[in-house]
Amino acid sequence: MKLLDCPDIGKRPISEFDYLGEIRIPPSDADEATWADYVFNRDNAPGVLRERWYHRPTGRWFILERNTLTDEVVGLVDPADVRYKEPNYEVPA
């Protein structure tokens, strides 16, 4: 079992976490192709990614910067930096 070294709560077994993947913000006013790309496609390119991890025992979400090439957590992101407002999606006529 792997460990996740969270800058906030320290080293924890990775089985305590749920993984949501790289931070993604729903596009507003998206056409069908853009929206489908948002829903289904992931870049999955190695490098430092900002990812959402949920720690079940504490019920907290973390945004971690992780180098997916070396599997090292290199930073903790302030959620305020990546906030978004829910889009206003008009159903096309």
Add this chain to the structure above:
Amino acid sequence: MKYRLDPQPLEWIDRRESVSFRFEGQSFSGFRGDSLSSALLASGQKLLGRSFKYHRPRGVLSMANHDVNALFQSDEATNIRGDVTPVSEGLDLRACNVNGSLANDKDSYIGLLSRFLPVGFYYKAFHKPKKYFPFWEKIIREKAGLGEINTDWTATRQPKQYGFCDVLVIGAGASGMSAALTAADAGADVVLVDENPHIGGSLDYQLANVEEAAGVRADLKTRVRSHANIRLLEGHYAAGWYTDHYVPLVGADGIVKMRAEQVIMATGVMEQPSVFRNNDLPGVMLASAAQRLITRYAVKPGQRAVVLTGNDEGYRAALDLLEAGIEVAAVVDLEWLDKRGPWAEQVKAKNIPILEQSAIYEAKGKDALTGVVVGEFDGRGCDSGLTRKFACDLLLMSVGWAPASQMLYQSGCKLGYDKKAHQILPRALSNGLHACGRLNGAFTLEQRLADGERAAKDAMAQLKGEAINMDLTLHRDSAAHSHDWPIIRHPKGKNFLDIDEDLQLKDLINAAKEGFDNIELMKRFSTNGMGPSQGKHSNMNGIRVLAEITGKSIDETGSTTARPMFHPVPVSAMAGRRFRPERLTPMHQWHLDNGVQLMEAGQWMRPEYYLPVSEAGASDAAGAGQIDQRQQAILQEVQAVRSGLGLIDVSTLGKIEVMGPDAARLLDVVYTMKMSTIKIGMTRYALAVDDSGVIIDDGIVGRIAEDRFYVTATTSHAAAAFRTLSLKIQELGLNVRLANLTGSMAAMNLAGPASRKLLSGLTDVDLSEANFPYLGMREGTLCGYPVRLIRVGFVGELGYEIHLSAAGAMEVWETLMREGQSAGIRPFGVEAQRILRLEKGHIIVGQDTDGLTNPFEANMSWAVPLKSKPWFTGKPSLALLKARCQRKLIGFRLPQGFTGELPKECHLIIENGEIAGRITSIAYSPSLGRTIGLAMVDLPLADEATELKVRVDGGAMVSIEPCPTPFYDADGARQTADLTEVA
């Protein structure tokens, strides 16, 4: 026990205790501490097994847990390793993979056919025509293979332990003990593990007769055993390396999962065989195997020996044989004597013939070794014309070593071939990993001790977070201990490279000729290294052969990586004990006392149904009667709810309180329907979809105050619902607090026409239709406890969900059951609830929906306000999907009095020979007197068909009739109108 020696100073056996067992129908005896193989050898039984493919006679090879041709079978277990499994009283063993008896195997003729069975034969020969393959497969499986599994075995469960340490040292030989002591002296919490029942490693069998080693041995062992910082785990093998230094240590009683900060590999080296004709005969063994037999078990491996050597260690083995009173006919050295050290001098001084620049051309013998033919060797080949013969019953092979480096490879360390040492050695180690001892090329005792110390110091520095300049070469030996080509061609073959899989030298050559000249491809085509020893004595020679064929270097040829776990681990050890927490509701004890049949629902134990207590006791008689009882109990529960009163424990529902100025905004985002418009004191159905529009959960949202909501979620989705709500708070930066009340609140649903009447006498809440309408939510007290009442309609009757603190739940439940007696109240379980909701056509998320179902397919477009809500999760997807609905959930029924084979959930609907849908729910409805169900059916069939065909288990086609839902009380009068006072 005619081959038993006088007591040896370091022997493992306890001569005071004799142990008897049976092998192949004969009685044998050994001593406590013997392995099966050593006890058999002590009695002169050299033939221990038959080979995998050709059924050739085989004996001891390594005595080091790699003897895959000495695998035994008992009634309980199979593939019992003779070389390491201790004898125990009364064992009754047979050899594996034998037709008839071990001594007279009827399948041994297969060896004569071997030239007609080239490498890849099975792959090529039996695949065309395809239809005959099952026939051939059965024959091949019978002739080849290992032991038979007794499927009627006694199940055992082994505990799993979790361990933690600063430094884990794997291997308790000289370097491992030295490393452990250095780290422990520096204050580290050390675990030292060894696969053998006793520490010591090669110090005890290879250097047993070396005087200088005696003092070191005693000192190391005493200090290791008494050091306060060292935890010693004997009889455990490290089966693999997993990320972040997680190492399963497997022992007889199960696995210890060890989490270490630093790992020191002192795993040593595995002696490698020489490849020559008949190198598999019983009596041909590794030099270290003979040393183990003598020192550990005081067993004489033979009477007259020849020693083949390519290093100093062969001379050490020859001296050990002489010490044990075994005649040494000759030492055959692959190189010149002037390369050797003092042990060779001692052998020479004893006038033992030493044949330089020579190799074993072939071994002679039918069922056991009787002699060897020695030829001159030029480093590549052996000239058959210049031969000398020696009669002998023992041939030791001491030609080189392969590192026990499996875990180094697994952890991503870099290893490479050292042309001076002719051994693969570590080059660069991953963070927190260290290697020392013979694994790292340190061969003399002084080198091993110093190398262990160095590795421990490196580990301690890394433990403190200090950078280290890891120089792995500091204590490596300058002399080679392996020969680079201990491989002798022979025109008649039978020079085995892999004795697990009966692979001869020509098989690898042919595999390369066929184009499988890459190490990974060759492995898979020839199966080299794929047997039970996983290449522990065949990989190194395989690499040497392939490098020779392709003209590449060993490094260019590469090595296969043994995946964890690289040594067989019993399934019982992997499974461990059940370690799944079970959640119990506050009313659990009442259920137990009242004939409940429990079922698992996620982590929860829930009542499936209840048998009347008297019948429940009698129901142990089991059989068909129990099935009838079950069905009867469920139908009675359904009828009780429809006609009078039922009570179900729904404490497992997810229960979340959502508070704060942005609470309504949050719920608008997470659920499809508009929650910001719910009036205080009312609830609304809540449907959640994901980004792609697939239904993931449903429940209800009730509004307690302007900025306060109470949300329920399905049992299995409760944790995920909380997680999703938390996520959206973070994503949008909302001012909302959540309280997960799933465990602290209990809930029960009082349902049935008599529910209002019963409840009104027990609560201060005004239950009148005017004050507390359908879908209303009210707070008050019940039996003195603060409660939240919600009028829900899941089961289709007038009903109240009662939510309250877990502390008061049992009293409320018992009061309701007692006071409801006159109304015929019955507790009902999940099964009855499923039927009740099916009669109403309500879906269960995850049963009537799957991983692709959207709300339109589930006939829930009413829950998808695409126009009136600017946003909710999944909205764009649903807007796109609305016009593209391809299937639909429909209701169906079977004719009244249907007597054929009933369809089941997931049975397929077939139209024109194609799959056109599947049944998602089906049950007999007591209220309608017929079987009803829901099915997901392709469009346009779902809208048009008046009859659908379902293929049932038996293959028959059963007609079902689509019909509108709800099946029962279509206008919902029973859950809204005041029809109450039936009781």
